[in-house]
Amino acid sequence: MGRDHSPEVEIRVHPQRGDQNARPVATQPRQTYQPFNRWFPWLVPTYVVINIVLFVVAMYINDCPHNSETCLGEDILGRFAFQPLQENPLLGPSASTLQLMGALEVKKVVEKRQVWRLFTCTWLHAGVFHVLANMLSLIFVGMQLERDFGFVRIGLLYIISGIGGSLLSALFVQRNISVGASGALFGLLGALLSELLTNWTIYANKLAALLTLILIIVINLAMGILPHVDNFAHIGGFLTGFFLGFVFLIRPQFGWISQRNASRGQIGTSVKSKYKTYQCVLLVLSLIILVAGFTFGLLLLLRGVDGNDRCSWCHYLSCIPTSKWRCQSQQEVYCESNQLGNQLNLTCLSNHKSMLYILPDSNNTSGLEQLCAKLCS
Template structure:
């Protein structure tokens, strides 16, 4: 006679079925609100307006020599023979913080490494740089935040200023100055390239993106070989930004989940946040950056930068 299992029914078994495991979702990537790049844009515009006010072309030259005097009055531009970019005089730019070797080294005015990034030689110069700043900078700040992009902008600009002043020390014309945000802007382009390389695995259409970016970079660098353009600032800023991108713009690899987004009691195989080659890029880039800045500053204050720049042409405004 068969035995009946005690207290065992399908209904009772179903009643005590184990609960389903808790679910979790991958956090959405944060989109930052861009305010720093527009602020830099407004600061450049305001400083250019102030430089034209301080310049006061009619106060130093004949009114008929100042461009558009009848429309702009005190804000009229210097003659084309002095400044072909529709802007202030060299005297005004020097007073406001243009980059000049004699003042930086001889007078210990190191702050000019940074102030020159917010000055522009003319309307043409200003508009070209500001359109590039908004086009590149806003997108980068939306993705990486104001702190990283702010550091990238300043230290790329410093790298461009450092190479530029070494170039100025080799110039044929003495007391040549350099101004403009080009070094910092080329730093943003360089950072876009290194960001693509260090975060290679998370991108779709990798080859197309790389080809397009290299084409844009090549065209912008080619502009630097025009007369009155300080290509050394472009190259210095680009190199600084390229290596800074490996340090500041690393992204977690696809599938990484922070522990705080995993519910208690739910075991999931977690990937490491970064890949091994990202750490290698970061360490190498940091070493190269520190060595490059230290070598450039040592060369500026203690060395002789002559014959360093085969691309040297007409000196910048």
């Protein structure tokens, strides 16, 4: 929705000398307008609803009481009960359910060419805490951006940033499934930064706005070095959104807008170009970097390249081990199995836990990886 340009007519009274009856005289129309359009934000709330609905659907499909021995909140929630906390501390479904609904699993992307998982994983969440945190952030950041730039640009920015985050995550985190909208959210933060830089001249408190935004970004990225947080998705989404901001969030020069909106008879500022030269340069460079980055990254992923083999220190960008925790999310889990008939005995080689499972079909071991992951968690 655009702004209202209805003119306000100012009426003045000019009494004539010796004339008792003053005549109202209408002066030139005085327009009060904002230089840039404002839109009603409806797409971001729609994205929030879609994410929440998909989480509810995931819990319905998960049906913990039917598929697991113990569930959290089974008496109250029924089939919407959560997986045990030791399996999913975020209060959510099982990993197998998320895989079924489109979680990012690099093995399936590489071997079965299921590239669509780079997109679908951004709409799924691992638990209640996960989806609530992301949706609150989306409302806080996304609605303001949609008011300023409209649903088309912000909608595309959100989706493409999410895919960019998934792509970088898939190149460096190949032993775990990945879900969440955090890559897309960091894309919005990256776009805010590039929007501030490319539209620098229209801001009043430039330095304060820049320092505040950088502080918010640094704090959020720093949180990503904690274990069980996919910071590669954050970084990939942020970089994608940063370059997309130079493409989607570019604003015309203020002088050009004033000249276009000048009334007849008024002398506007003479500005020939709609955009400044540096804005056009940044737009072209950003497009080149984005196309090259997505193409190169996708080729590496489909060839099965592990980014950690090319960069021995990059795993520290996602998790830094300390005396308080270990970065187990970066390590592959291995189990030793012994099967006799329909009895399967698994031993986790990392924590040496053992468990005996009774299989409904002795020839069906399709869930072996999930059982091993649960035993080693």
